[in-house]
Amino acid sequence: MDTRPSSRPLRTFGAAVTAAALLSSGCSAGASSPPAASLSKKAVPAALKPYYEQTLSWRPCGGAEFECATLKAPLDYARPGTGRDLGLAVSRKKATGPGRRIGSLLVNPGGPGGSAVGYLQSFAAVGYPARVRARYDMVAMDPRGVAGSEPVTCLSDKQMDAFTQTDQTPDAPGETDRLVAAYKKFARGCADRSGRILGHVSTVEAARDMDVLRAALGDRKLHYVGASYGTFLGATYADLYPHRVGRLVLDGALDPALSSRRINRDQTAGFETAFTAFAKDCVRRTGCPLGTRSVADARDRLAAFFTRLDSHPVRTGxxxxxxxxxxxxxxxxxxxxxxxxxxxxxxxxxxMRGQGGGLLSLADLYYERDTDGSYANLMYANPAVNCLDLPPAFRTPAEVRKSLPAFKKASPVFGETLAWAALNCAYWPVRPTGTAHPLHAKGAAPIVVVGTTRDPATPYPWARSLAAQLSSATLLTYDGDGHTAYGRGSRCIDDAINTYLLTGRPPAPRTRCR
Structure with missing residues (x-):
């Protein structure tokens, strides 16, 4: 099994950007959501019963083995039943047997903004171990604002091309003004094209949708595997509905207690850690484009290359x-x-020889830009969720400049870019509804939190912190590189998670795998 192609991380979304920093962590009940204590044990409010008691109408889709349906959810949970509903895309592949069916296993690949339905149909329904697929209906739902669930849209494809090429390391007042103008244009586009949903795509609301889906599927408990941002979504669900938690795997964990600025800075350091691992490998190889002397030399060469490109771009074909x-x-x-x-x-x-097509292809992969020039909605849903979940990391360019030394210390190569990337939510047209705070999920069944020691997007300390916050969590550690751990080649990790999913028994405390 390999979750890598689809579990892109929480990204912070900037002008050239998102380069990574995830502006999304932290959750709160939000302006339109009641506190967790009021959701966990009480009966479903009368106004929400039509949603919880709905019958899903399944139809074949995505090949003979898949079914699809549309889940109805209130646009605003504070005002259900007013006719302002959302249709959320759901897909499943039924358990194959043999063995007793355990229930539904909901999967989410992260983002925020990754299509869970696409992930299920392209990978999870065939890539998860056969013994897991035998016992679970494999299920996915695109979160509100994502892919098939009333997707957020902000720019035309040509406008998005221009946006991704905006200088994100401004070194003159005019360049700073152009960067700010790009963020403002992006935000206005989101408001103009997706104003109806823009204030209702928070992680708390998406977690509440998951509970409606659980009921519509006929499951008493929610079983779930979430990667990257999907860990925040799963932990939020657990905190809202601890007594409805079944078997939850949170792989590549986010720390919900951190501010957006701290998240961005930590992730900047995470990418530096990942680059150091890459550079160590590269300089040992003949023909390494960053030299063969040392990691420090490789870092300097890459920084100098970026500086040249700032004034002298190269052709791409x-x-x-x-x-x-x-x-x-x-x-x-x-x-x-x-x-x-x-x-x-x-x-x-x-x-470095003047042909930039290969790096452009890697950037397009990150942005989910197709070869025909069209963009998936991930890069629009991403800031829509992030900017609603937490107050902005920075409110003015002056605040960014003041923090540049800390970001450059975290990463001499990527620090400046990622600091400026974190300015985007300052101009968002909708006020945030969440705040950073720990999630405890008191009373929940055992939860497994997975952390990778050299994960660039969700640094390992975040997994340690989330596991400590959640009252019933066990931390499973992968000593390795890359983002997330399940299905990435460690038999130790895979066996521990598969055993948990099939039996409910978490790994032993302090289990560490390679």
């Missing part, structure tokens, strides 16, 4: 040139998975 913003994103894209390191070495070697 198409109308878009490779400047610093897209090149930086191409390198960051390859940090998620060590299997991409050979591709990155080749792309860097070509770009």
């Amino acid at each position: 198409e109308s878009r040139a490779l400047g610093e913003p897209l090149a930086t994103m191409g390198v960051i894209s390859a940090m998620y998975d060590e299997a991409a390191w050979p591709q990155l070495r080749t792309a860097l070697r070509s770009a």
Whole structure:
């Protein structure tokens, strides 16, 4: 099993960007959501019963083995039954047997903004171990604002091309003004094109949708595997509905107690850790495009290359040139998975010789830009969720400049880009409804939190912190590289998670795998 292609991380979304920083963590009950204590044990409110008691109408889709349905959920949980509903895309593949069916296993690949339905149909329904698929109906639901569930849209494809090429390391007042203008244009586009849903795509609301789906599927408990941002979604569900928690795997964990600024800075350091691992591997190889002397030399060479591209982009074989913003994103894209390191070495070697097509392809992969120039909605849903879940990391360019030393200390190569990327929510048209705070899920069944020691997007300390917060969590550690751990080649990790999913027995405390 390999979750890598679809479990892109929580991203913070900037002008050239998102380069990574995830502006999304933290959750709160939000302006339109009651506190967790009022949800966990009480009967479903009368106004929500039509949603909880709905019957899903299944139809064949995505091949003979899949079924699809549309789940009805209130746009605003504070005002259900007013006719302002959402249709959420759901898909499943029924348990194959043999063995007693355990229930439904809901999967989410992260983002925020990744299509869970797409992930299920392209990978999870065939890539998860056969013994797990035999006992569970494999189920996915695109969260509100994502893919098939009233997707957030913000820009035309040509406008998005321009946005991703905006200089994200401004070194003159005019460049700062252009970056701010790009963020404002993006935000206005989201409000103009998706104003109806923009204030109702928070993680808390998505977690409440998951409970409606649980009931509609006929399950007493929710069983769930969430990667990256999906860990925040799953932990939020557990905190809202601890007594409805079944078997929850949270892989590549986010720390919900951190502010958006701290999240961005921590993730910046995470990408530096990943780059260091890449550089150590590269400099030992003949022909490494970053030299063969040392990691420090490789870092300096990459930084100098980005600086050259800032004023002298290179050709790519198409109308878009490779400047610093897209090149930086191409390198960051390859940090998620060590299997991409050979591709990155080749792309860097070509770009340094004046042919930037390889790095451009890596950047397009990150942005989910298709070969026909169209973009998936992930890069629009991502800031829509992030900017609603937490107050912005920075409110003004002056605040960014003041924090640049800390970000550059975290990563001399990526720090400046990721600091400016964190400014985007300052101009968001909808006020945040969440705040950062710990999630405890008191009374929940055992939960497994998985952390990878050199994870670039969700640094390992976040997994330790989330496992400590959740009252019933066990931390499972993968000593390795890349983003997330389940299905990435460690038999120790996979056996521990599969055993938990099939028996409910979590791994022993302090289990560490390679």
